[in-house]
Amino acid sequence: MTYIQLSYGDLILPALLVVMDGALSLVLHLKLERQLAIATVRMVVQLVLVGYVLTFLFAVVSPIWTALAAFIMVIFASREIMVRQKRRLLGFWTYGLGAGCTLLAAGTVTMFSLLTQLHPEPWYHPRYALPLLGMILGNTMTGISLGLDVLTNGLVRERAAVEACLALGGTRYQALLPVLRDALRSGFMPTINGMAAIGLVSLPGMMTGQILAGAEPIDAVKYQLLIMFLIAGGTGLGTLAAVMGGGRLLTDHRHRLRLDRIAAETPG
Amino acid sequence: MLTVSALTRLYISVSFELNDGECIALQGPSGVGKTLLLRAIADLDPNAGAIKLDGALREAVPAPLWRKQVTYVAAEPGWWADTVQEHFTDWNDAIPLVARLGLPHNCGTWQIQRLSTGEKQRLGLARALMLQSRVLLLDEPTSALDATSTTIVESIIAERISSGTGVIWSTHDSSQAQRVGSRLFVMSSGGHIEEHQL
Numbered sequence: 001m002t003y004i005q006l007s008y009g010d011l012i013l014p015a016l017l018v019v020m021d022g023a024l025s026l027v028l029h030l031k032l033e034r035q036l037a038i039a040t041v042r043m044v045v046q047l048v049l050v051g052y053v054l055t056f057l058f059a060v061v062s063p064i065w066t067a068l069a070a071f072i073m074v075i076f077a078s079r080e081i082m083v084r085q086k087r088r089l090l091g092f093w094t095y096g097l098g099a100g101c102t103l104l105a106a107g108t109v110t111m112f113s114l115l116t117q118l119h120p121e122p123w124y125h126p127r128y129a130l131p132l133l134g135m136i137l138g139n140t141m142t143g144i145s146l147g148l149d150v151l152t153n154g155l156v157r158e159r160a161a162v163e164a165c166l167a168l169g170g171t172r173y174q175a176l177l178p179v180l181r182d183a184l185r186s187g188f189m190p191t192i193n194g195m196a197a198i199g200l201v202s203l204p205g206m207m208t209g210q211i212l213a214g215a216e217p218i219d220a221v222k223y224q225l226l227i228m229f230l231i232a233g234g235t236g237l238g239t240l241a242a243v244m245g246g247g248r249l250l251t252d253h254r255h256r257l258r259l260d261r262i263a264a265e266t267p268g
Numbered sequence: 269m270l271t272v273s274a275l276t277r278l279y280i281s282v283s284f285e286l287n288d289g290e291c292i293a294l295q296g297p298s299g300v301g302k303t304l305l306l307r308a309i310a311d312l313d314p315n316a317g318a319i320k321l322d323g324a325l326r327e328a329v330p331a332p333l334w335r336k337q338v339t340y341v342a343a344e345p346g347w348w349a350d351t352v353q354e355h356f357t358d359w360n361d362a363i364p365l366v367a368r369l370g371l372p373h374n375c376g377t378w379q380i381q382r383l384s385t386g387e388k389q390r391l392g393l394a395r396a397l398m399l400q401s402r403v404l405l406l407d408e409p410t411s412a413l414d415a416t417s418t419t420i421v422e423s424i425i426a427e428r429i430s431s432g433t434g435v436i437w438s439t440h441d442s443s444q445a446q447r448v449g450s451r452l453f454v455m456s457s458g459g460h461i462e463e464h465q466l
Binding site: 158159160161162163164165166167168169170171175178252253254255256257258 | 331332336342
């Protein structure tokens with residue numbers, strides 16, 4: 001496999017396109033130039049850092065360093081899940097539910113693919129484990145955050161309906177079922193939409209990267225299909241665990257709705 | 269018999285007994301805690317105290333079963349499905365009661381969103397009455413009804429009381445409290461309850 005290597009100098013000309021965006025913002029008074037500048041600097045710094053970190057990890061091929069990198073990725077994902085919630089669970093579960101479900105889903109699916117499909121040597125080789133985890137994590141995170149957001153907002157909005165069912169002798173599962181279904185649908189929808197549009201509307205980033213790196217398109221397609229199946233599995237597992245776990249946390253053993261376990265709505 | 273001993277929910281702390289076939293009218297200014305009290309007895313909110321039905325402690329009974337026996341009916345009932353009949357275990361069994369409440373036989377297929385406040389209140393009551401509960405906790409059950417419908421509701425509940433159902437009836441209407449209750453509880457700020465014979 002051969003590919004055209006880029007130097008940092010090769011990136012100067014394309015970077016002018018971002019400068020063009022900034023100029024447009026100035027001319028049209030969009031007031032986006034500051035945000036654009038910060039986002040660009042962040043992107044460059046973060047990606048270059050990740051590049052060096054991955055280079056180090058690929059060189060040492062250590063299970064401890066790989067696990068530490070995976071752990072940090074999960075922490076960032078769970079923070080992102082928390083930030084995206086309009087109404088957050090109180091206490092430990094603010095982070096705990098998102099982190100636990102992300103770890104469960106993305107970890108399980110990544111291990112599954114490493115141990116049953118890719119068989120790298122060693123099995124935890126960061127060249128395979130971390131990119132796979134990253135892609136699954138990103139999509140699982142979106143599913144979980146959407147599912148939890150719809151769950152908490154739905155329970156607040158549908159409180160009268162849920163409590164009417166409980167008051168008539170319904171179990172917490174029966175009372176929450178319509179809201180749980182909405183939350184699960186919302187969590188699954190981005191993945192389903194993504195699968196339906198892939199290849200027609202856009203070529204996925206990983207597949208494009210492999211093709212640019214010299215892989216045969218059909219080999220790149222096989223990898224992309226593997227990733228999409230893993231993403232679908234991870235998102236399904238993570239969203240299901242988060243929504244059902246959230247439903248359980250927002251009720252109690254006496255089948256009562258416990259909206260007091262949700263923090264006040266965050267502005268914005 | 270429903271026995272309420274040292275029931276505590278936020279600032280409310282009460283003890284009383286409700287006999288079979290008895291109706292306690294509950295009155296007090298808005299926001300004083302009448303709804304809190306009824307919901308706590310139904311175990312819809314966290315609360316403390318010993319609540320028993322015929323000597324059986326509430327905590328010894330699964331919560332869904334408790335609420336089928338001690339049923340809270342909200343002033344503004346909630347709805348979880350699209351049509352009326354989906355909220356009833358057996359709609360055909362409910363039709364005579366629904367008709368008696370002044371609603372047509374075919375209202376089962378009506379969309380919830382097209383119901384008036386009064387229709388919702390009558391259907392919410394019908395839905396609860398179909399459970400044949402031992403105790404009914406009625407939270408202003410006629411607040412959205414006209415005089416005719418109110419009379420019908422009062423007579424249906426009176427029949428249930430005659431057949432042994434215990435009722436706590438929260439109302440702002442003093443004359444209704446006199447009509448339906450055999451005892452009157454007046455709740456004042458701080459959750460204090462004063463009992464009067466009617």
